[in-house]
Amino acid sequence: MNNDTNQSRTPFGSLTAQQQTLLDGVGPVWAQDINKHRDLVVQTYSPLVQQADNQGIEVQRDLPYGHAPRQVLDVYSRAQWTGQRRDVLLFFHGGAFIRGNKSANGAIYDNVAYWFARQGCVAVNVEYRLAPEAPYPAGADDVIAALRWAQQHIARFGGDAGRIFLMGHSAGGSHVASALLDPAVAGRPLEGEVAGAMLVSARLRADVLPDNPNANGVRAYFGDDPALYAQRSPASHAGAVNVALLVAIAQYENPHLDRYGEEFHAAVLASGRSALTRLVRMPRHNHTSIVAHFNSGEETLGPQLLQFMRDA
Numbered sequence: 001m002n003n004d005t006n007q008s009r010t011p012f013g014s015l016t017a018q019q020q021t022l023l024d025g026v027g028p029v030w031a032q033d034i035n036k037h038r039d040l041v042v043q044t045y046s047p048l049v050q051q052a053d054n055q056g057i058e059v060q061r062d063l064p065y066g067h068a069p070r071q072v073l074d075v076y077s078r079a080q081w082t083g084q085r086r087d088v089l090l091f092f093h094g095g096a097f098i099r100g101n102k103s104a105n106g107a108i109y110d111n112v113a114y115w116f117a118r119q120g121c122v123a124v125n126v127e128y129r130l131a132p133e134a135p136y137p138a139g140a141d142d143v144i145a146a147l148r149w150a151q152q153h154i155a156r157f158g159g160d161a162g163r164i165f166l167m168g169h170s171a172g173g174s175h176v177a178s179a180l181l182d183p184a185v186a187g188r189p190l191e192g193e194v195a196g197a198m199l200v201s202a203r204l205r206a207d208v209l210p211d212n213p214n215a216n217g218v219r220a221y222f223g224d225d226p227a228l229y230a231q232r233s234p235a236s237h238a239g240a241v242n243v244a245l246l247v248a249i250a251q252y253e254n255p256h257l258d259r260y261g262e263e264f265h266a267a268v269l270a271s272g273r274s275a276l277t278r279l280v281r282m283p284r285h286n287h288t289s290i291v292a293h294f295n296s297g298e299e300t301l302g303p304q305l306l307q308f309m310r311d312a
Contacts, residue, residue, distance in 0.1 A: 001015075009021075012293065012300065013048070014048050015296075015298070016294060023040075028252065031252075031254065038288045041289050044101050049292075050107050052296070054118065058078060060214065071312065072102075075115070075122065078117070079157070081157065085159070086121060087121045087159075087195075087231055088121065088122045088123075088159040088214055089122070089309075090150060090161060090165070091116075091168070092176055093127070093165045094168075094171050094201070095278055096184075097139065099217075100193055102127040106293050108291075110125065111220070112295070114295050120307075122158055122159035128146075137182065139171065139172075139221070140176075141179075141185065142175065143175050143178075144188065164198075166179075166180070166198070167200060169202070171203060173202020173204070180242075181236065182234065182237050187235050196246070196276070197244070198245075199246070199247050201248065202257070202261065204257075205256075208229075209224060211255045235260060238271065239270075242273060244274060245274050247262075247265045248279075248281075249262070249279075249283060250262040250282045251283050252285070252297070258299070265278075276308070276311055
């Protein structure tokens, strides 16, 4: 107990002791008001990630990968990478299927792409269509469309089209998983087209349980008929995985997402179809800080993802 207490007093990265105490206090009550607590986390980390040294990273913004206004992406690279073949990271933000942007406030989720670019990866920050205007399986369709764009165009930014990794947070993680696994999604990537996938605090099972604060988002995207939720959930197709896979969950998640992540990981392991499968638990982090901390001076999840990419 003393070790846990001492650990909880140590600030992550460049957080002050006061900020860390505030975030540690939010964790155990996260699910009581996830919108309020999400905003608090974003407000805490935004100034920190805006202070990061991103010098030399060039960003090409709002490049279209489809015809809809939200089918755009940003590419983070360096001019000297032209002609090289660097790992590529495609990131898909969260937002409960009905909201969210690749740049929520000019800081989050730009911080994820900047951090990977600082590590030497060509990073792509992807926006996608939202429900209810674009219901299931539109999110997965957009993942595939963005992947196809990267395969055709990423070389001019120094990226290797044969080393593309997909990373999704929350609803974005659901879309990534569906794009890889769901047999109802047309044009799914063939084995070898994706080097690996990282599902971070992803919704891997659709539910409208009474304690699901994002039940309306689930209905808007997956439909009003709960009888369809199982077959439309990525977790139901875990046995079809054909890529290296990492699942990351926070200690303080939106209700059930941690359990769904653990069950999904166990199902992938049981399938025996992925030679590289990892489950990462993030102590003291919550559903939002698990991505908001990137490029803030904290090196916790990021190095584990880079190691996963190297191993893949």
